[in-house]
Amino acid sequence: MKKLISYQLVDYLERRGIEHVFGLCGHTVIAMLDALKDSKLNFVSVRHEQVAAHAADAYARITQKASVVLCHLGPGLTNAVTGVATASLDAVPMVVIAGDVPSYYYGKHPHQEINMHCDGSQYDIYKPFVKRAWRIDVPELFPEILDKAFRLAESGRPGPVLISVPMDMFSRELDPVHFERTYHDSHTTVRPALPKETAVEIAKMLIEAKNPVIHGGGQLIYTNASEELIELVEFLDIPVTRTLMAQGAIPDNHPLHVGMTGFWGTNFVNEVSTRADVILGVGTRFAEADSSSWYKGVSFNIPPTKLIQIDLDPIEIGRNYPVALGAVADPKQALKAILEAAKELKPEGIDRPELRKAIADYRAAFKASNVAISEDNRFPMTPQRILKDVREVLPQDAIIATDVGWNKNGVSQQFEITQPGTILHTGGLATMGFGPAAILGAKLAAPDKKVITLVGDGGFGTNPTVMATAVEQNIPVVWVVMNNGAFGTIAGLEAAQYHHSFGTIFKKPDGTPYNPEWAEVAKAYGIKSKKITSAEEFKAAFKEALDSNEPYLLDVPMENIPVPTDGIWNINDIYTPKENVAEGRLVYGEATRSKHVATK
Template sequence: MKKLVSHALADYLERQGVEYVFGLCGHTVIGMLDALQKSKLKFISVRHEQIAAHAADGYARTSGKPGVVLLHLGPGLTNATTGVANAALDNIPMVVIAGDIPSYYYGKHPHQEFNLHADASQYEIYKPFVKRAWRIERPEAFPEILDKAFTMAVSGRPGPVLISVPMDMFSREIDMIHFERTYHHRMNIAKPSLDQETGEKIIDMLLAAKNPVIHYGGGILLAKASQELTDFVDFLDIPATRTLMGQGGLSDTHPLAVGMTGFWGTEYVNNTTKNADVILGLGTTFAEADSSSWYGGVTFNIPPTKLIHIDIDPTEIGRNFPVEIGAVADLKAALKDLLAVAKKKKPEGVQRPELRKEIKAYKEAFKKSNQEVEASSQFPMTPQRILQDVRETLPEDGIILTDVGWNKNGMGQQFPITVPGTILHPGGLATMGFGPSAVLGAKLGAPHKKVITMVGDGGFGTNPSVMATAVEQGIPVVWVVMNNGAFGTIAGLEAGHYHHTFGTVFQKPDGTRYNPEWAEVAKAYGIKAKKITSAKEFKEVFKEALDANEPYLIDVPMENIPVPTDGIWNINDIYTPKENVVEGKLMYGEPAKSKHVTTK
């Protein structure tokens, strides 16, 4: 039996359990749109391709399935690059299917092809950030490439892949015998764990340590290893710090959960990792923001601290800090095996009651230091009050997507998450506009959960046409626009270093402040919306939005208060070189002079 390639592709996607295809039309993909119209798949049409990529990203994070994106060539492909790159850096599985120029026009420079310096190679612009990029040269190769693409997207370190499809390929016939292999291929591939010898060495080091610390990242959530991490922490009574992307891997209310390290970490949290004699790093890249730009003696002090690093990706082990023991393993399996070894070596476990008391006292003191701003009735509102009202109102299993600014950095620092997978950050690329778009896909992937995004007015303004998609597709999400009239984080950094806010505050040429009335804009899109006029009003309006079961936007005027930080972020060396910076030296042991590089 023969079918058009486009229809065979739609059949394949249905068999793989794909529910939604996110994308935007174009002449290279109309053959595929025809097949989608006749299939059980739901096409989520957007007004900008970056929205499609972010929405597919959000869907993948909540559903556990790869997000599927359909793109046109040329501007369609370039518009989506930011969203696909964001997914890549956050290790989110995605399959991008991109229409390409007709194969019979190679070298003729047809409409919308990138062709200034190369012919028929537009898909190569994705190569720096996708796991693999294929171009279909003949229909018979498509089935095998599809299996490879979906397997690669979810295996090892997950991420996006790209399949470039010349538009004529969609309309060619293929004998369905070529798809026979796809009925027998299984994408569930067994992942490696630790060998016995390595497991024993790791447990011996942790048991012998005076101040051991577990430092975990988003890899714990990707491996669905939250319970295993909790069991391991409880048995050995080891304090646990985390990265931004690790939030939710261990409940923030757990008595041994210390908090987020790095630039937006507090002094107590950073001291916990700095003063450790042994650190067990789990599923983290030890990225710059989480590591205070790798300055020695600020967040980490490796060496003399000894590092054990376990990750599914061998290229990350030892990338930023030297390791005592490095191991490539699936974290869920590895933590199970490590716990079994620990129980054999020390059946009674470890108890550190004084440490638990110390962590509890720190958390209570930090909470007390925030009480005044969290309860403040000032208007515009304090960001702390907004976060407090949201946490008190949103169900614990409600899902929050952040963006850039207070809604990400502040929430990572002081917004307690107790259920794994209920906060979704754009950590790697830190993309403005992620939250408002990704929230659409996240809701589709978790239809029975309350799903919201906390976003600054700058981030929301990047792609407000997300509201059109929400109305057209009937996706009941809530946008909380934390409106400070600026690109607030950068305004704070600039003010701290240069004592002005040029280029960061929204204003007219005469200097008067300016911002769209986002509630009115939302209403024009057909969305229910309100602009908050007092601090006491917000909580009730937010509850109304959660219960509305329709798209709802809340515009919340907010004071631009910087996120408090005790860490270091080395972003200013090009203008103000540090007298004690020697490449490679400060990373390993010599304390940085933080007064030169902190931003408060």
């Protein structure tokens, strides 16, 4: 007996263990809404498709399984672009199911069709950033494409995929026999392991190195490699530097954790990396911010430093630095194999007490340098004071989604994360509006955890409709709006380069400051809220918000203080050229680093 494809698709998602579908209605997907109505799936209806994509992104990060986004064609699909591209650059698995024009109307300009250069090709919009884009042309192939889509999204370097579904396909009747294959297809894919001989070679290089360093990336989190990483570095006493996306892979307070490299890294962290004779890079692309725009001798000095690079994606091996050894492998399995090899080669392990002391002394000095500003009672509050109070109240296993600016760069530099998977950053695309929406998906994935976002007023203002979804779905999250009345990071950059802040400060034509009263806006959405009026008030208000067990917004006036930056970013040299910089490189190499930093 034939059944509607929409109902068989819902059944398929239920069998895959999907619990939530994030999306927004449209005439092309109402057949799916009909099928969802009485299903076990929870349709998380949002007011903007970017919110759906960010929420689904965070849900996938926490569950480590592909999430599902359902959206309309045309503006629905394009509204979701930023969120899906964010997930793509951060390697988050996601399946986007998008309604399309009727298959028999391709090229005729039916309502909301995107048709400029090719008929029936709305899925082309996503091709630059998804792992694969399919269009359903033959209904019998839908089940096969679903299996392929989920497998591809979750395997290798994870990422989003798109299935564009002409609206008539949802309403076609199909014999369930075509879905029989989906009952037999495994939902897991075994990732590649590291050959034993390669593990031995890497272990030997690390043991023989005078100053080895392990530099970790976000794949450590996705592959649950924290335990293996810690065992290896403790056995061989190897210092660990990390990217923004790897925060939490090793506790920020671990005695061998040095910190984040790059533009927002400190001189001590970057110098540990530049002095290394061997670096084992695990699950990282060596992207610009983490590598100080790839200036030689600033965050990395490759060569002469020998680079060993392990990644799930072969295209990342050697992309930005030449490798002495490259391997495509699962980070968790690779680190386990390297540790086993190291124990065979050097059973007694290695002790570097001077290294541990140097890291401890640096950490103590760095914390001491922030004590005064972190405890300052002035108002508007300092960002350091906000972070200190949040850390003292927030449970260690709580989940934080950051956004863009102090709440991301400052958090990754100064806010201790001790458990993997409890901090969600937008790294590759650095998208404003990520945090406020992401916490919706994170809370649905981890209902027993406290979930908050630290977000600037600029980022929160991009899509305050997240509050409507929180009320409708009864999602108890906390938005801490770090309100400096500006797009603060860009205001700081512009002021440093051009000595003004045109276009970055929120104000009226007459120059008077302007910002919505976010606490009042929240109340209009039916959400509890409070505008902080003194530094002393914030900590208790934050605890009240956490304990309320309902959506809560705190509007926290904050000074626009730049995040300390010891690394180098090419943007400074593009806008304010230095005599020792030409075409993205330090002309005189490592010897000029201190001079360059001093003139920033």
